[in-house]
Amino acid sequence: MGVAYSVGEVDHLYTFFVQWSPEIYTKGNKKNRQTRYLIREKHQNRYLVVEKNKVAVINKFLSNPVNPTAKNWEIITVKDSKHRLSVSSEDSEAEEPEYQEEVxxxxxxxxxxxxxxxxxxxxxxxxxxxxxxxxxxxxxxxxxxxxxxxxxxxxxxxxxxxxxxxxxxxxxxxxxxxxxxxxxxxxxxxxxxxxxxxxxxxxxxxxxxxxxxxxxxxxxxxxxxxxxxxxxxxxxxxxxxxxxxxxxxxxxxxxxxxxxxxxxxxxxxxxxxxxxx
Incomplete structure (x- = not known):
């Protein structure tokens, strides 16, 4: 049985992985020391932490999406995501100062x-x-x-x-x-x-x-x-x-x-x- 997630369902996908491997969220587990990757929705600041050994499964899932919109996903490292987020934040502040003042x-x-x-x-x-x-x-x-x-x-x-x-x-x-x-x-x-x-x-x-x-x-x-x-x-x-x-x-x-x-x-x-x- 296959499961498809649309681009806007980041939180549902996050919940799926918590239920799939709850042991990675407990304290003192050595698996938490592994390299982490992120699933990131392109053009959106939405992220999901994924263990290194799960990347192959996610790549397979994304390379054969049931929903064509899933092509809007990419897997990037945490370091790269932080850089992109900082650049995105700078652009947002430069483009929307009036909105931020209102907020x-x-x-x-x-x-x-x-x-x-x-x-x-x-x-x-x-x-x-x-x-x-x-x-x-x-x-x-x-x-x-x-x-x-x-x-x-x-x-x-x-x-x-x-x-x-x-x-x-x-x-x-x-x-x-x-x-x-x-x-x-x-x-x-x-x-x-x-x-x-x-x-x-x-x-x-x-x-x-x-x-x-x-x-x-x-x-x-x-x-x-x-x-x-x-x-x-x-x-x-x-x-x-x-x-x-x-x-x-x-x-x-x-x-x-x-x-x-x-x-x-x-x-x-x-x-x-x-x-x-």
């Missing part, structure tokens, strides 16, 4: 008052949200000020949710930082999420750390902790079961600096927002 000026509408986000925070974050999140209101899903400090409660409040979430933290040093996750937080055996996920920090200037393409350790969670980013000596962002102790280390997933002023921090307040469309 930067749009403030998202919150359905509740935030204890952590002001207009400056909202403006900078909104400009880095995926296009599918633009123009929609943000709903407060979890707040330590309202719901107490419990990772279990955070998971419970997101049960049944099927939309991206924004995690915002203020530590005891008044630093604001967090993460945008393409998927709601949940307990899961394997890592989940997509390349839309990113880390951010206002420490003191705004900085967003997007997916590097080196691994797919976006988000993982259990009843003891929540982890975002990994693959190195520590997580990009880690929180304990009480949402009180946290840490932030540079990690291969995002090539980020520590989000707080210190790698280990104490949480003062925490909020999670969802962008529903």
């Amino acid at each position: 930067d000026d749009v403030l998202p509408v919150l359905d509740d008052q935030s204890q952590l986000l002001n207009d400056h925070h909202l403006k900078r974050l909104a400009a880095h949200m995926p296009a599918r999140c633009q123009g929609y209101s943000w709903q407060l899903v979890y707040s330590t000020a309202i719901h107490g400090s419990s990772l279990k409660t955070l998971y419970r409040n997101m049960a049944g949710l099927d939309s991206p979430v924004l995690l915002v933290i203020k530590d005891m040093h008044k630093k604001v930082f967090g993460a945008f996750s393409s998927d709601p937080f949940k307990v899961s055996k394997y890592c989940y999420g997509t390349g839309e996920t990113f880390l951010f920090s206002f420490n003191p200037d705004f900085k967003a750390y997007r997916w590097s393409g080196e691994n797919s350790y976006f988000v993982s969670g259990n009843l003891e902790s929540l982890q975002i980013g990994g693959g190195g000596g520590g997580f990009g962002l880690w929180l304990d079961a009480d949402l009180y102790h946290g840490s932030s280390f540079s990690c291969p997933t995002f090539h980020n600096a520590s989000l707080s002023s210190q790698q280990d921090f104490i949480v003062q307040d925490l909020e999670v927002w969802t962008v529903q469309n």
Whole structure:
């Protein structure tokens, strides 16, 4: 039986490979050290990490497509993709400055008052949200000020949710930082999420750390902790079961600096927002 994917179904193809070889998304697996390749839709900034030993299968699939539009796909290395993406980004900024200014000026509408986000925070974050999140209101899903400090409660409040979430933290040093996750937080055996996920920090200037393409350790969670980013000596962002102790280390997933002023921090307040469309 054959399976055909159209050019616009990148996310479906990504899911297919996660289900095909879930072991490559678990931590500590030596296969993650192999050379990675990307499936890239021509003229689009859409990518899919693929193990080296899967390239032959994908090449065969693409060279005999059921759907003729599949010819619009090519396989390139991660290094080449980063170069093309940087060139594409420069061209977009040069060609669409007026549009970018309009996006930067749009403030998202919150359905509740935030204890952590002001207009400056909202403006900078909104400009880095995926296009599918633009123009929609943000709903407060979890707040330590309202719901107490419990990772279990955070998971419970997101049960049944099927939309991206924004995690915002203020530590005891008044630093604001967090993460945008393409998927709601949940307990899961394997890592989940997509390349839309990113880390951010206002420490003191705004900085967003997007997916590097080196691994797919976006988000993982259990009843003891929540982890975002990994693959190195520590997580990009880690929180304990009480949402009180946290840490932030540079990690291969995002090539980020520590989000707080210190790698280990104490949480003062925490909020999670969802962008529903």
